[in-house]
Amino acid sequence: MTLEEFNALDEAAAAQALELCCVSQQWIEGMLRERPFANKSNLRNCAETVWNTLGRDDYLEAFEGHPKIGDVDSLKAKYAGSGNLAAHEQSGVAAATDDVIERLAAGNERYETRFGYIFIVCATGKSALEMCELLEQRLDNDPERELAIAAREQLKILQIRLEQWQ
The missing domain is CATH 1.10.3330.10 (Oxo-4-hydroxy-4-carboxy-5-ureidoimidazoline decarboxylase)
Structure with a gap:
């Protein structure tokens, strides 16, 4: 998938795409709020910023996806x-x-x-x-x-x- 294709997805499909990267619902919701992403650098930076706002329970939820x-x-x-x-x-x-x-x-x-x-x-x-x-x-x-x-x-x-x- 390209970044442009991701940006064009409806919210449910975008959430599914993000879930393949991380299953933390708070992370997914945070990433959805930041869409659209201008470029891959913006995507990476937002992913890290959103990740750093999460707490223990969100991390544990993410770990369950592995x-x-x-x-x-x-x-x-x-x-x-x-x-x-x-x-x-x-x-x-x-x-x-x-x-x-x-x-x-x-x-x-x-x-x-x-x-x-x-x-x-x-x-x-x-x-x-x-x-x-x-x-x-x-x-x-x-x-x-x-x-x-x-x-x-x-x-x-x-x-x-x-x-x-x-």
Whole structure:
């Protein structure tokens, strides 16, 4: 989709397009209020500005739109209609060894138990081992710091997804 096509969508269709980038309803509503976007730079800047107005519950809602890192079945189910955005983003997991996959699974479980939400990382360009090491390092963070890190990672992800618009 081009930015011009996005700007021309009715509100419901525009909301659906934005939902492929981030499922936080507050973020989507904020972005809809800012339309039309003059150019991609304006789109990116607005996306970040709106993101930075959100609170904890909005971030947690956004995190719910992601499959667990390395959960291939979840990736396929959740993103069947989205052009496989998340599957492509997590392509580094495909070449992972069984040991790394097991570490990711165990780390994901510990992370979710500790923080109450799944591990969020911008996986683009990262190997499964890199993601596993990041997950293990972040397990020691205090909850407030970790939420801030996860929120920044989510912002990176949604920005990458917006960049795919022509």
